Amino acid sequence: MSASPTSPQNSPAEAEASCRLPLLVFFGGAAFWLVAASLLGHLASIKLHSPSFLSHCEHLTYGRLYPAAMNALLYGFASSAAFGVALWLVARLGRVAVPQPWLVAFAGKLWNLGVLAGVAGIIAGDSTGFEWLEMPRYAAVPLFFSSLFIALWTLLAFHRRAERGLAVSQWYLVAALLWFPWIYSTATMLLVCHPVRGVMQAIVGWWFTNNLQTLWLTPMALAAIFHFLPTLAERPLHSRYLALFGFWMLALFGGWAGIPASAPVPAWIVSVSNAAAVMLFIPALAVGLNIVNTLRGGPKIVGCAGGPFCFLRFAVMSYVVAAVAGAVVAASAPGAVAQFTWLKTALTHLNLYGFVAMALFGAIYEILPRVTGADFCRKFMRAHFWLAIIGTVIHVGALAIGGLKQGALLGDAAVPFHNVIKTSLHFFRVATIGELLILVGNLLFALNVVGLFVKCARKCCGAQMSCCAAEPATTGGAK
Amino acid sequence: MNFGPLIFLGVFFTMACSWFGMIVVPQLQIGGQQPVKLEATGQMYPLPRAGLAQQGAAVYRANGCAACHSQQVRQGPPVFDVKLNDLGTNAAQVADIARKINHAAGAPLPGKNIWRTPVKKDADAAAKRLTDAGAKAAVVIVPTGADIERGWGARVSVAQDYLYDQPLMLGSRRIGPDLANIGARKPGADWQLWHLYNPRLITDGSFMPAYRFLFNEVPRRKDAPPALGALDKTLVAKTFPEPAGETVTDIVPTAEAVALVAYLASLNPDAPLFEAPAPVPPPPAAPATNTPAAVKP
Incomplete structure (x- = not known):
């Protein structure tokens, strides 16, 4: 891009301050939806333990609560937080002020309203019936247009960046911002607006759920990891080439995975997809190696005191574990055992909670104080970290072991189905304890975000509105 | 070091490949699939669902039944x-x-x-x-395999079976049993309705929630005639707690419940196909799963 548009050279503080308003919308919404998702998910879990719980209420069946919780988590929390992180990274790394930030904030509000309409629609019974795309059309259309606007606006800011060199984070976030509208529009068009026939729906659905994780949330989380971990450790990235290799491996194989081993579709689709899913451990290992080598051997040993650094480091570990386990499960024999069991759920949750959410938490804990000038409560942050990792380990571990057992018993026709479920429900009860810890941690996170907003608002009203109006005067105070 | 355009092109190209390979090509291959004529009976397969069963599919979708029930029979090597x-x-x-x-x-x-x-x-x-x-x-x-031995189907599920499913609700977890051929396994509408009203009347310790909101509970005097469409209590006489006194309660399924049961009855993909041969006639359903405690199916 030699004919680069000349843009005013912004100071880093100015650039960061420009995205304050949108970030308040994105991260505030994310905190709200995170708590909503946890509560809905917890209600759903209780319903599995005691089937008569709330069973008189038409709107609270398990089949409505669980999708509502997943949609709130995927779109309300993870995507919203990812938009915010992307916007901030673009401004910060490119040293560019976001033009007309109120427009992005407005689009962010529209996104949140879309999620609200979608979750309410699912609970009201308007679900489309497609996994992770349950939101009805009246929610999907605003979601698409607001995401398209946010993505384009962020890319526009990226295009106008003053710092022309590209950091590793920028590859990931530019890619993800291009991929998300593509996969979301394709899936919405082919499933909700002009539905395809028969198993083509399942193929489009699997393609979408896989890509939403692999080509949207994963690159966004990696963008945060590749920026913050080396910065916080005050070490240069170990190898740019290894990062480049990992990036292209993810781009190359990421879009092909996701079809279950014994899907009722032409066999070549399953084979191609499983081969790609196995290959996905390569980008994960590349990221893991790069980060380990970046953090190791430096003059300064980075301690972990429950701060953003710990969240991001745990995210990298989860990513590698989830990718390697995913590669094993994608092979055909283990895949047949894992299909239809809690093991698949365990891996999805490890990826969403342990990896994506943890990376986003770390990023939010680091970004918000920088743009608002107010500080998070460290105690809450530390408590959130320990609750989140212990909760994730218990939740995912119990579901994974329970799923393996469930798969083994399902494969033995001599075991009555009732006993299969009884066995796996024991593990599910343990998993719920983990989920409860995660829920408490998430509440602390939301309280922390609200507390920061309050501190920030107090500052504005006390002083001359310096904090919430987009003035660069008091920024950069956090670091 | 400005790789901007290169990254943009690469990112565009990799997604275009995935989109072409996983969406366009499969659509060209099976997107235009048509019903086939069965060799044995000369009937077309599959047939579109009847109107009531289609309404039932909407109830199944709205309540998210697919969150717990898969609709796909898997098969080992034959x-x-x-x-x-x-x-x-x-x-x-x-x-x-x-x-x-x-x-x-x-x-x-x-x-x-x-x-x-x-x-x-x-x-x-x-x-x-x-x-x-x-x-x-x-x-x-x-055909062999645990699913088939459990009586969940006579043969493996193939693309042809789902031609008229809109939306297609294969399900991804088996928290409850597979429902691919529930229409053949539990043919009685009364069994299904009682099971929906309260699964524990039928199966001891069932983990399925009761769907009472799909039913009206109509009180009447003991000597009055039962309400129109009320469920036959002789099926669950042992387990149904009848209140003492002059009044009894009739359980009347709503239109939604009747439609849902019609949908469940329509789930029966046992026709032998070229790509999925099945022994003719299909073997009788094994009673291994959800053995009813109080009623015969």
Whole structure:
């Protein structure tokens, strides 16, 4: 891009301050939806333990609560937080002020309203019936247009960046911002607006759920990891080439995975997809190696005191574990055992909670104080970290072991189905304890975000509105 | 170091590949799939669902039944039975060959399976030896696998089965049993309705929630005639707690419940297809799963 548009050279503080308003919308919404998702998910879990719980209420069946919780988590929390992180990274790394930030904030509000309409629609019974795309059309259309606007606006800011060199984070976030509208529009068009026939729906659905994780949330989380971990450790990235290799491996194989081993579709689709899913451990290992080598051997040993650094480091570990386990499960024999069991759920949750959410938490804990000038409560942050990792380990571990057992018993026709479920429900009860810890941690996170907003608002009203109006005067105070 | 355009092109290209390979090509291959004519009966397969069953599918979708129930039968590698249809004129020689094929076969009788083997070539060779001796023998493909042994289907589920499903709700977890052929397994509407009203009336300790909101509970005097469409209580007489006193409660399914049950009854993909052969007639459902405690299905 030699004919680069000349843009005013912004100071880093100015650039960061420009995205304050949108970030308040994105991260505030994310905190709200995170708590909503946890509560809905917890209600759903209780319903599995005691089937008569709330069973008189038409709107609270398990089949409505669980999708509502997943949609709130995927779109309300993870995507919203990812938009915010992307916007901030673009401004910060490119040293560019976001033009007309109120427009992005407005689009962010529209996104949140879309999620609200979608979750309410699912609970009201308007679900489309497609996994992770349950939101009805009246929610999907605003979601698409607001995401398209946010993505384009962020890319526009990226295009106008003053710092022309590209950091590793920028590859990931530019890619993800291009991929998300593509996969979301394709899936919405082919499933909700002009539905395809028969198993083509399942193929489009699997393609979408896989890509939403692999080509949207994963690159966004990696963008945060590749920026913050080396910065916080005050070490240069170990190898740019290894990062480049990992990036292209993810781009190359990421879009092909996701079809279950014994899907009722032409066999070549399953084979191609499983081969790609196995290959996905390569980008994960590349990221893991790069980060380990970046953090190791430096003059300064980075301690972990429950701060953003710990969240991001745990995210990298989860990513590698989830990718390697995913590669094993994608092979055909283990895949047949894992299909239809809690093991698949365990891996999805490890990826969403342990990896994506943890990376986003770390990023939010680091970004918000920088743009608002107010500080998070460290105690809450530390408590959130320990609750989140212990909760994730218990939740995912119990579901994974329970799923393996469930798969083994399902494969033995001599075991009555009732006993299969009884066995796996024991593990599910343990998993719920983990989920409860995660829920408490998430509440602390939301309280922390609200507390920061309050501190920030107090500052504005006390002083001359310096904090919430987009003035660069008091920024950069956090670091 | 400005790789901007290169990254943009690469990112565009990789997604275009995935989109082309996983969406466009499959759509070209199976997007235009049509119903086929069954060899055995000459009927078209599959047939579109009746209107009531389609309404039931909407109830199934709205309540998210697919969150717990899959609709897909999986199958292991098939085995091959060498079946003797007719002894022919030279019974002694046929018996001799049958014994050579399988020592444990015993006396060959018409309609008996002589041998079971996982290798199709061997089965064909054995059938040929019997045929050469004047008998009539055939090779029967028998689907195997835990799903089939549980009675969840006569054969593996294939793309053809789902042609008219809109939306397609395959499900991704088996928190409850697979429902691919629930229409064949539990044909009685009354069983389904009682099970929806309260699964624990039918199956002790069932983990399925009760869907009472799909029913109206209508109180009446004991000597008055039952409400129109009320469920027959003789099916659950042992487990249904009837209140003492002058009034009893009639359980009347709503239109939604009736539609949902019609949808469940329509789930029965047992037709033998070229890509998914099944023994004809399909084997009777094994009672291994959800054995009713109080009622016979």
